[in-house]
Amino acid sequence: MTPVIQKGEETLKVRKLFRKTRFGFFALFGIVVLAISILSISSVSRELRDEYVSNSESIAKNIADSSVDILLNRNLATLQSLIDQFVQIESIRYIYITSDTGEYLAHTFIPGIPEEILASDPSATEPVEHSLPGLGDFVEVGSPILSGVAGTVHVGMDLERLGLKIQRAVGQQIYLLCIILVTGVLASIWLVNLASRPLTELLEYVVALARERESDRSTHGDVLVRDDEIGDMARLMRYVADDLAFAKDEGRGAGGDD
Amino acid sequence: MKTRIGGGGEGEVRQKRPGTLTRRSLVRSGLGALMAAPWAGKLGAIGARPYPGPHDRAAATLQDDEIVLGVSAAFSGPSRGLGTELYRGAMAYFTHVNENGGVNGRRIVMKLLDDGYQPDPCVANTIELIQDETVFLLFNYVGTPTVTRALPVLKKFRDQQVYLFFPFTGAEPQREPPYGEFAFNLRASYRQETAGLVDNFLNIGRRRVAVFYQNDAYGRSGWAGVREALARHSETIAGEATYMRGTQFGASMRRQVEILQARSPDAVICIGAYQACAAFARDAEDLGLHIPVANVSFVGSENLLALMREGRADADAHTRFLVNSQVVPSYEDTSLPAVREYHELMARYDPPPPEDVERITPGEPYTTFPQSFVSLEGFVNAKLITEIIRRMGDNPQRSGIQEAVFAVRNYDLGVGEQVRFGPNRRQGLQRVYYTVPEGERFVPLDDWEGRFPVS
Numbered sequence: 254m255t256p257v258i259q260k261g262e263e264t265l266k267v268r269k270l271f272r273k274t275r276f277g278f279f280a281l282f283g284i285v286v287l288a289i290s291i292l293s294i295s296s297v298s299r300e301l302r303d304e305y306v307s308n309s310e311s312i313a314k315n316i317a318d319s320s321v322d323i324l325l326n327r328n329l330a331t332l333q334s335l336i337d338q339f340v341q342i343e344s345i346r347y348i349y350i351t352s353d354t355g356e357y358l359a360h361t362f363i364p365g366i367p368e369e370i371l372a373s374d375p376s377a378t379e380p381v382e383h384s385l386p387g388l389g390d391f392v393e394v395g396s397p398i399l400s401g402v403a404g405t406v407h408v409g410m411d412l413e414r415l416g417l418k419i420q421r422a423v424g425q426q427i428y429l430l431c432i433i434l435v436t437g438v439l440a441s442i443w444l445v446n447l448a449s450r451p452l453t454e455l456l457e458y459v460v461a462l463a464r465e466r467e468s469d470r471s472t473h474g475d476v477l478v479r480d481d482e483i484g485d486m487a488r489l490m491r492y493v494a495d496d497l498a499f500a501k502d503e504g505r506g507a508g509g510d511d
Numbered sequence: 512m513k514t515r516i517g518g519g520g521e522g523e524v525r526q527k528r529p530g531t532l533t534r535r536s537l538v539r540s541g542l543g544a545l546m547a548a549p550w551a552g553k554l555g556a557i558g559a560r561p562y563p564g565p566h567d568r569a570a571a572t573l574q575d576d577e578i579v580l581g582v583s584a585a586f587s588g589p590s591r592g593l594g595t596e597l598y599r600g601a602m603a604y605f606t607h608v609n610e611n612g613g614v615n616g617r618r619i620v621m622k623l624l625d626d627g628y629q630p631d632p633c634v635a636n637t638i639e640l641i642q643d644e645t646v647f648l649l650f651n652y653v654g655t656p657t658v659t660r661a662l663p664v665l666k667k668f669r670d671q672q673v674y675l676f677f678p679f680t681g682a683e684p685q686r687e688p689p690y691g692e693f694a695f696n697l698r699a700s701y702r703q704e705t706a707g708l709v710d711n712f713l714n715i716g717r718r719r720v721a722v723f724y725q726n727d728a729y730g731r732s733g734w735a736g737v738r739e740a741l742a743r744h745s746e747t748i749a750g751e752a753t754y755m756r757g758t759q760f761g762a763s764m765r766r767q768v769e770i771l772q773a774r775s776p777d778a779v780i781c782i783g784a785y786q787a788c789a790a791f792a793r794d795a796e797d798l799g800l801h802i803p804v805a806n807v808s809f810v811g812s813e814n815l816l817a818l819m820r821e822g823r824a825d826a827d828a829h830t831r832f833l834v835n836s837q838v839v840p841s842y843e844d845t846s847l848p849a850v851r852e853y854h855e856l857m858a859r860y861d862p863p864p865p866e867d868v869e870r871i872t873p874g875e876p877y878t879t880f881p882q883s884f885v886s887l888e889g890f891v892n893a894k895l896i897t898e899i900i901r902r903m904g905d906n907p908q909r910s911g912i913q914e915a916v917f918a919v920r921n922y923d924l925g926v927g928e929q930v931r932f933g934p935n936r937r938q939g940l941q942r943v944y945y946t947v948p949e950g951e952r953f954v955p956l957d958d959w960e961g962r963f964p965v966s
Contacts, residue, residue: 330682333731334630334659363726363753364767 271449278441286430293426298419305344305415306380306394312339313396313408320350324358324403333359339408346391347409351375353402376405382412389413451476451483458487462494577618578900578907581640583661584653584679585628586865589757589786592814593885594653595864595877597679598623600853600889601651602862604897614900615907619893622646623865626657628756628784633657637664641673647900648912649675651892654809655682655729656756662690669693672909674916676899677892679885680809681838682732686938695916696938697892697930698838701782704807705736707943708780708836709744716965717777717803719749723767723791724782726753733782733807750774758787760818764794771800777965778803785814793819796829803963806835812946812953813883820951830948834956834963837944839891840926841955842882849925853890857882884946884953895924895939 316339323332336348340361349360355375360366367385378395385391390412398404454476476487584594601621609618622643624636633652640646641664649665652658658678662685665675675694678685681701685694712720722737724730730753738748752767768791771779779795781788781804792804792815806815812835819833820826845851864877880886900907903915919939922930930939946953947962956962 326687327735328683328687329735330655330659330728330732331684333726334656334684334728337630337656337727359731361726363755365752365770 271445274445275438275442278445279438282434282437282441286427286434289430290423290427293430294419294423297422297426301419301422302392302415305410306392309345309380309392309394309408309410310396312342312345313394313406315339316348316350316408317396317398317406320398320406321403324350324398329359336361344410344414345408346388346411349407350398350404351407352404358404376401377407378405383409451479451481455483455487455490459490462490576613576616577620578614578647579620579622579643579645580648580650580676580896581622581624581637581643581646581673582649582651583624583626583633583636583640583657584651585657586623586625588627588629589759590628590654590784590811591877592785593679593809593811594625594628596811596813596880596883596885597651597653597889597892598865599862599879600857600883600886600891601893602889603853603856603860603886604890604893606860606862607856608897614897615905617900619897619900621650626653628654628657630656630660634660634664637661641665641668641671646673647907647909648896649673650677650896651889652678653680654678655680655684655732656727658682658694659684659728662693665693666690672912674912676896679888680729680732681807682729683735684728684732691937694937695932697895697940698808698888698938699941699943700736700938701733701807701809702736702739703941704836704838704943705733705780705782706740706743707945708805708807708834709737709740711945711959712778712803712805713744713746715960715963717963718744718746719775719777720746721750721752721771721774721776721779722748722782723752723754723771723779723788725756725784725787727756729756729809730782733780737780737782749776754783754787754791756784758790760786760790760793762787762790764791765798767791768794768798768800771795772798776802778805778963780805780807781810782807783810785811785818789815789818792833793829796832801832803834804832806833808836808838808884808888810835811883811885812837813880813885816948816951816953817878817880827948827950832963833948835946835953837884837946837953838940838942839884839887840942840944841946841953842884842887843952843954847925847927849891849894850887852894852925853887854882856890857886891924891926895919895922895930898922 340348347361350358352358380394383391391409393409396406458476585591586594605619626633626636658680677697722734724734750771752770788806788810819830823829899915916932919932924930928942945956947956
């Protein structure tokens with residue numbers, strides 16, 4: 254007698270079903286990680302940059318406040334000494350001080366003041382980005398000295414260093430999210446496998462019923478003792494199968510009588 | 512560590528690597544003194560006493576048999592020639608004084624700390640020297656970036672009345688408020704040196720003056736002097752280029768020369784140390800910038816010339832555009848009593864560099880000069896401080912230092928110029944001298960137009 258259903262075929266169908274489920278989990282986790290990463294990159298870079306600019310402004314203001322007496326005393330050596338100390342702070346790449354007439358009174362550039370700086374507005378205080386050949390990219394902030402009548406302090410912060418900081422911060426977050434993603438996917442595979450096992454057993458039992466072989470039925474009969482929906486379905490299947498077999502036997506008997 | 516010079520003079524040398532003021536180093540130097548110095552017992556006794564209050568310290572009586580001068584200077588690194596030669600000049604005179612009974616019966620001793628011409632170690636050294644109650648005053652510091660940072664320390668410890676004498680820098684911060692009251696200067700200022708150079712260049716028709724400078728407080732001080740001097744002639748700085756402090760002679764200054772060449776200057780004034788300035792003058796000559804290259808006194812003329820001439824067959828032609836301002840007369844001018852004495856004592860004692868300098872910069876032994884402008888300045892500084900201490904009598908106190916200095920009026924130091932101090936005059940000498948290389952020496956320049964004709 255040819256089996257009604259090939260066992261391997263049905264098992265394959267169940268695996269396909271759960272493979273799709275697993276893929277769904279993976280895709281869902283991926284989308285979540287991607288969305289969080291994008292949000293994280295955006296917010297971290299924005300916040301770090303804001304903090305960077307804010308720090309630069311504080312430093313520029315600090316220098317501006319400290320420079321008043323020094324400038325009024327025309328003590329440019331002390332002024333240079335002052336900015337030399339500030340330029341040692343990490344991320345500050347240059348500082349220069351311009352007079353109210355735009356003259357460069359002190360600076361930290363070597364071998365000279367770049368043309369891009371010379372071409373910029375010496376009294377500007379709003380954050381502005383500079384790309385200086387051979388030096389890199391910078392965000393520059395200014396702070397007026399005595400409301401600008403004594404000059405302006407300009408502080409240049411290294412954008413490359415800022416970029417590295419952002420990369421490091423975002424990298425750490427993405428690293429954590431990736432760990433969560435991998436753990437989540439592995440856990441979902443395990444859970445799906447856990448869920449698929451009784452269904453597989455049920456399927457195998459149903460196949461045995463269809464084959465109408467008592468030995469197969471007893472081999473896969475464990476599913477009948479389950480007290481969950483799978484057990485209910487197995488028992489229901491057996492009842493239907495038995496009922497069908499009984500009807501079949503009765504029909505065969507009636508035909509013999511004829 | 513300790514250095515003995517000659518038969519009767521001695522100088523204690525306690526050197527530190529830059530930036531290492533630690534409790535351990537203090538203990539070590541204290542132990543070193545206990546182990547090595549003949550007067551170790553006294554030092555040990557002082558060290559064992561409870562730390563005296565500020566007023567006690569200001570009034571503290573010194574050692575009975577010596578006066579200790581605290582020195583923080585460059586004895587290592589690219590500018591070690593300056594600290595070393597300044598020390599040698601002073602040491603020659605102090606050795607002579609000590610051999611002849613000292614000052615009012617006290618020997619003059621220098622406590623040396625190395626700062627490598629770096630500001631932070633200088634600050635640490637200054638604190639150490641001020642807190643060492645055997646130190647009577649601070650003497651012969653080297654450099655603007657170092658002294659500029661040490662001045663606030665003097666202000667902080669103002670109640671201890673420790674003054675800085677004759678720093679080897681012409682910058683303004685130790686000549687003006689708010690720190691001028693803590694220092695006494697002997698040499699002319701950079702403002703005076705650069706004004707003289709600018710005036711002379713403009714007098715011979717070289718109106719476009721550019722500046723090459725060390726990008727720190729020293730360079731800025733000289734830059735400001737050039738700017739002010741040019742402004743008096745309604746001119747501005749024609750161009751400027753900078754270098755980083757500590758740059759060696761082997762470094763290329765091509766970029767700096769190109770920056771200045773683009774501005775077509777008639778002369779360049781360099782505000783730097785000898786290694787970098789020699790590199791700049793070398794590259795300027797090699798790249799065809801054939802204009803006068805002036806240096807101020809801090810450069811260390813002999814060190815600069817030696818570097819530029821080393822291994823060159825065309826040494827004279829290579830150095831023909833150099834002109835250096837000086838704040839002491841030429842050491843060739845033996846018509847001056849102080850110069851004659853300098854020659855005699857340098858020849859007699861030939862003070863070696865402070866001990867262990869070669870160990871600090873391995874592979875680069877320092878070769879001393881028989882005479883140099885820097886050692887002459889050290890000699891003259893020592894001569895005047897000895898006179899000031901002599902005037903303080905048998906029991907000199909820190910509290911009496913200022914009064915003793917202000918009492919120096921029209922004193923003949925033997926350099927052809929009277930020395931005078933006062934409450935509003937904290938710089939003893941005013942004259943600036945101009946020199947050009949002739950062979951291996953710098954000689955006075957009398958004819959600017961003949962030396963640097965405008966084509």
